[in-house]
Amino acid sequence: MSQLFPHLFDPITLGSTTIRNRIVSSGHDTVLDDHGHIGDDLVAYHEARAKGGAGLIVLQVSGVHETARYTSHVLMATDESSVPGYQNVAEAVHRHGATIFAQLFHPGREVMDGERGMAPRAKAPSDEPQERFKVVPETLSTAEIKDIIAGYGEAAKRIADSGIDGVEIVASHGYLPIQFFNLAVNTRTDDYGGSPENRRRFLTEVAHTVRQSVGPDVVVGVRISGEDKTEDGLVATEILDLVDHLDSLTADGVDCLDYFSITAGDSSTLQGAVHIVPSMQIDPGYAANLSEQVKKITDKTVMVAGRINQPHEAETAIAEGRTDMAIMTRAMICDPEIANKSESDKVDEIRACIGCNQACIGHFQQGVPISCIQYPESGQELTFLPRPTLRTRRKVLVIGGGPAGLKTAAVAAEQGDDVVLCEKEPHLGGAVLLAQELPYRSEFGGAATNLTAEAARAGVDIRTCVPATRTSSPRWPPIMSSSPPVPNSACPHSRLLTTHSSSGLATICGSPRTCRQAACSSQTGRATGSDSASPCAWSRPGDT
Ligand SMILES: Cc1cc2nc3c(=O)[nH]c(=O)nc-3n(C[C@H](O)[C@H](O)[C@H](O)COP(=O)(O)O)c2cc1C
């Protein structure tokens, strides 16, 4: 039993499944698919979080119908070719004692990608245009609605039969089930539109179908935004009425649902979308007031997402009765070991997510695989982990104490190299120190703190106020000198230059200081060197 976090590490039972603790990695689209299926990269990604102590891992969205392809890389659960992927990830996660669910998904009009550069095509309850992705959907016929509902049932059964412990119906973020419920989006006049009962019908039928397909022993939950937080979006009272209705649903004498996963936001507008993955300007755990309302009307398990980045935030929300489980998704993208570190009271070693949204949701928006600016191993587990053990201990000199230098030094030292890092400034952090001075961006400084601690823990000899200069030779490797001289600088086996940060001035701003910071582009990840101990894949161009 954890001394610091007794509520967080108290096991919990959903349906017939007991989960070892209350820490959840909620569904997040990693873009690690293998042609629409779960491949080795995605298995390794989730295995790392399971090994790191997560209680529950919810797999990213899986399309339940051919019309559910919201991006070109979405996982599809529409036929038997998807089965080996679910089996492999279930085995890998179970091997480390964690529980795994999968999301059942239809985007309705929230389709991001069109074919061959064309505008996205989508099917939705009505042809109400979608502002953000510029979609004018086609109205679903009754036959198509029935076909999609059947698709939920078939996908749920396929996934459950593959060894996944539970399924989660995605009715959050303005996707298809909640489009039916929203009068501003659903203008139908048939059985699926108009009265609240009719607008609830789609989700009700989905919940019934899924429960009947998987039987009583598989966990079934629903994900729902406690508030859309956008114009024309649903407000908390409407959602609470819907939850109350869903709570009462049964199929063959069994509750249709075992849990509610509460989040916030709506995909259809930028105003609502910022709440799906709230950035550093939003308070940690701010959606717990929504889950608290849900908990008042249901006895079923409730979990909540939204910047719960540290174990004490999760512990407090659970202890205060505002949620039963804490979703810590980016917390585990950034530090897959956060659960183990919390349970063993090593909280000082946690690499806390700073809510910068650069390499997690930022990469998703660019259609490239997930990573983290503080932990580039994320999403590249098969490439970078486990670290190789060196046969000979090398002398490594890292020049530059920004994020890339600190990470490079830490990786080299963790591998067993003898590492000295020289930074000419008195403070470590490089461009991050500029970024943290922008309004609402102070949390950027956390990256410098985390990476400095990581390098120090790995045993890097960190020297500040020590400039290193090229003294001769236009060719690589340059001869380095430093003042005062430091060990390794004379004849290291490996020199790594990590001083690639660039910045520019934006002409439209008033204050030159603000301009410089706003325009500062943290391309700090280009570790270059003659003999890199391990290539440090850092930020992509555009990550800041
Ligand atoms: C890269 C990325 C992809 C996401 N994709 C999904 C998804 O497939 N399904 C979903 O319900 N939520 C998705 N989300 C939202 C997360 O599940 C979660 O609610 C959000 O990150 C806020 O929780 P956090 O602050 O603990 O990260 C995604 C988030 C990220 C960062």
Ligand code: SF4
């Ligand atoms: S990229 Fe930023 S927001 Fe995303 S997980 Fe890493 S630290 Fe958190």
